[in-house]
Amino acid sequence: MKNKDSKRSLARQIYDNSPIIEALVEVYFSQTKNDFSVWADFSSRVKNSYPDVEELLVTKAELQVSPTGEGKQKISPEKLYRFYNKDKTQLIQANKDFVTFNQLKPYLGYEKFKTEVKEVLRNYIDATSPKSINRIGMRYINQIPIQGINVELGSYLRFTPQIPDEVTDSVNDVLIQIQFIPRNSNHQVTTSLRSGISSIEGQVVFLLDIYDILQINNEIDMELILSSIDEAHENTERVFEGFITD
Numbered sequence: 001m002k003n004k005d006s007k008r009s010l011a012r013q014i015y016d017n018s019p020i021i022e023a024l025v026e027v028y029f030s031q032t033k034n035d036f037s038v039w040a041d042f043s044s045r046v047k048n049s050y051p052d053v054e055e056l057l058v059t060k061a062e063l064q065v066s067p068t069g070e071g072k073q074k075i076s077p078e079k080l081y082r083f084y085n086k087d088k089t090q091l092i093q094a095n096k097d098f099v100t101f102n103q104l105k106p107y108l109g110y111e112k113f114k115t116e117v118k119e120v121l122r123n124y125i126d127a128t129s130p131k132s133i134n135r136i137g138m139r140y141i142n143q144i145p146i147q148g149i150n151v152e153l154g155s156y157l158r159f160t161p162q163i164p165d166e167v168t169d170s171v172n173d174v175l176i177q178i179q180f181i182p183r184n185s186n187h188q189v190t191t192s193l194r195s196g197i198s199s200i201e202g203q204v205v206f207l208l209d210i211y212d213i214l215q216i217n218n219e220i221d222m223e224l225i226l227s228s229i230d231e232a233h234e235n236t237e238r239v240f241e242g243f244i245t246d
Contacts, residue, residue, distance in 0.1 A: 023102075026100035032128035039081055042094065135216060139211040
């Protein structure tokens with residue numbers, strides 16, 4: 001149930017049972033430092049809150065263009081560092097030019113989430129000394145259980161497929177994705193709705209995935225990053241509020 005207060009903005013609406021199963025902010029930089037001492041420094045900065053460290057090898061694809069204009073894809077392994085808090089509900093992922101903060105359940109509200117994001121970004125910037133910001137992303141994954149087996153999706157969500165009656169009487173599974181530019185914003189939002197998730201008996205479970213991206217090319221400016229994250233949060237809140245019925 002939603003507790004609404006007319007004096008509150010969308011960003012401050014509160015839910016008794018939050019549907020958010022994961023929230024994340026990711027930032028892509030350019031020309032960060034990348035050697036053992038950098039990651040030792042970053043690890044020492046976050047170890048009190050994120051003591052469990054995991055080191056992975058991931059594949060990185062890079063397009064290289066020769067002076068003649070010929071393109072060649074270079075694929076190489078790259079280290080990805082993961083830093084977990086003690087109960088595995090929070091996660092930092094970082095490597096060259098990239099850092100993300102993931103919050104799993106329980107999600108305790110945007111202000112607390114933003115405080116954690118700000119601290120992670122500050123430590124990453126101080127340790128890796130990036131030259132510029134390239135992209136900022138925010139993503140909310142919501143799990144929405146609906147009581148019943150055969151449900152009328154339009155009664156719960158405004159983001160539904162429109163299928164002519166002469167085609168079928170019922171839909172078994174749903175997978176929809178749209179991309180759009182929010183009103184009065186230069187961000188891009190990708191919204192996905194997916195069914196068929198393992199569910200509790202007697203319920204149908206949907207995932208509503210809202211992903212806001214800002215492509216940017218700017219020198220390092222923490223205030224700009226945080227204000228862009230605020231705008232991304234407002235966009236994702238507005239999409240969620242607009243796509244569900246009361």
